[in-house]
Amino acid sequence: KAGVTQTPRYLIKTRGQQVTLSCSPISGHRSVSWYQQTPGQGLQFLFEYFSETQRNKGNFPGRFSGRQFSNSRSEMNVSTLELGDSALYLCASRDSSTNEKLFFGSGTQLSVL
Amino acid sequence: AQSVAQPEDQVNVAEGNPLTVKCTYSVSGNPYLFWYVQYPNRGLQFLLKYITGDNLVKGSYGFEAEFNKSQTSFHLKKPSALVSDSALYFCAVREGGTDKLIFGTGTRLQVFP
Numbered sequence: 001k002a003g004v005t006q007t008p009r010y011l012i013k014t015r016g017q018q019v020t021l022s023c024s025p026i027s028g029h030r031s032v033s034w035y036q037q038t039p040g041q042g043l044q045f046l047f048e049y050f051s052e053t054q055r056n057k058g059n060f061p062g063r064f065s066g067r068q069f070s071n072s073r074s075e076m077n078v079s080t081l082e083l084g085d086s087a088l089y090l091c092a093s094r095d096s097s098t099n100e101k102l103f104f105g106s107g108t109q110l111s112v113l
Numbered sequence: 114a115q116s117v118a119q120p121e122d123q124v125n126v127a128e129g130n131p132l133t134v135k136c137t138y139s140v141s142g143n144p145y146l147f148w149y150v151q152y153p154n155r156g157l158q159f160l161l162k163y164i165t166g167d168n169l170v171k172g173s174y175g176f177e178a179e180f181n182k183s184q185t186s187f188h189l190k191k192p193s194a195l196v197s198d199s200a201l202y203f204c205a206v207r208e209g210g211t212d213k214l215i216f217g218t219g220t221r222l223q224v225f226p
Contacts, residue, residue, distance in 0.1 A: 004156070031212050033212040033213070035214075042216060042217075042218050042219065043203065043205075043214075043216040043219075044216075045213045045214065045215070048211060048212045048213060055212075056208075056211045056212070056213050058213070090156050090157065092156075092157075092212070094212055100145070100162055100164060100207075101147070101159045101162060102157075102159070102212060102214065103159070104156035104157040104158070105156050106154070106155050106156045107155075107156050
């Protein structure tokens with residue numbers, strides 16, 4: 001099976017722009033979650049989706065949003081980008097019926113200039 | 114609130130020697146604990162988990178972890194370190210019923226030849 005796929009791998013944006021990141025989970029996985037990784041704040045939970053429904057949300061401003069499609073693919077969007085949004089954004093999927101562990105993608109490295 | 118702490122930013126060990134990466138936790142109820150490893154420019158890879166059962170958990174790549182309830186610790190161990198084990202290691206606790214992982218700050222393991 002293919003792993004969790006995130007696109008694009010790298011992004012460079014300027015302040016005030018918006019960005020959309022994409023995540024394709026492992027085939028058959030219906031749970032998708034997103035994390036932000038920065039040197040200062042470490043790994044922080046953003047959202048969790050299951051069957052197109054957001055089940056949990058981390059402590060991030062409303063500029064951060066996400067969604068999940070019927071094929072379990074997920075996108076996250078960040079509007080009005082700030083310099084502090086520069087980070088590695090990681091997506092993870094889980095087989096909710098059998099498995100406790102999360103499988104992570106390689107991430108999207110976002111740089112905001 | 115649930116949390117994990119990794120008291121060491123970096124651990125240095127010679128190849129062939131045993132290694133320990135420390136983690137302590139603070140949770141209400143039964144802890145769901147995980148170790149993940151991150152190689153440069155990559156996402157996180159699952160090593161092992163503790164949900165319930167034996168206090169000694171065996172995982173991938175020869176790693177194991179010892180769950181100690183009285184000391185609220187979940188230290189990662191390996192009997193004989195390899196240079197290829199050099200990476201960033203994260204301890205995490207899962208909030209019950211969700212995919213939200215709360216990560217420690219990470220410990221960089223450096224194995225010297």
